[in-house]
Amino acid sequence: MEFRAPNGVRNSLSGDTEAVETHEAVEALKALIIEKNLPQTDVAIFGIKCPYCGKSDRIHRLESPEDLPQSVDDEDTAQYGVLWHTLNPEAALLGVCKFCHNPLELQVRAGLAKVLDKGP
Numbered sequence: 410m411e412f413r414a415p416n417g418v419r420n421s422l423s424g425d426t427e428a429v430e431t432h433e434a435v436e437a438l439k440a441l442i443i444e445k446n447l448p449q450t451d452v453a454i455f456g457i458k459c460p461y462c463g464k465s466d467r468i469h470r471l472e473s474p475e476d477l478p479q480s481v482d483d484e485d486t487a488q489y490g491v492l493w494h495t496l497n498p499e500a501a502l503l504g505v506c507k508f509c510h511n512p513l514e515l516q517v518r519a520g521l522a523k524v525l526d527k528g529p
């Protein structure tokens with residue numbers, strides 16, 4: 410899927426439903442996570458179960474856009490920022506399962522990881 414320009418998130422999706430927008434943003438974020446090997450802090454949050462694959466020792470918290478390492482270039486950082494804010498409207502934490510590479514919404518205090526893409 411072509412999904413490079415930071416503002417392509419909105420432009421390419423005008424007229425689509427929110428579910429589709431979320432789906433495409435999740436796919437774009439997932440691709441960026443895999444390409445850049447994010448998060449680069451290698452600390453797993455134990456005891457939170459991945460809703461996709463069921464592993465409970467592979468969930469990592471994603472860096473917020475301001476905390477991305479220098480090795481990620483400006484264009485990718487900008488795209489990451491757009492995707493982060495698209496998927497994270499309530500300032501919940503985002504995480505990723507390092508086993509199945511799916512981005513997740515984290516509720517650390519509740520010990521939960523939730524699917525971001527609720528599906529169409």
Ligand SMILES: [Zn+2]
Pocket residue numbers: 459460461462463464467506507508509510511
């Ligand atoms: Zn998983």
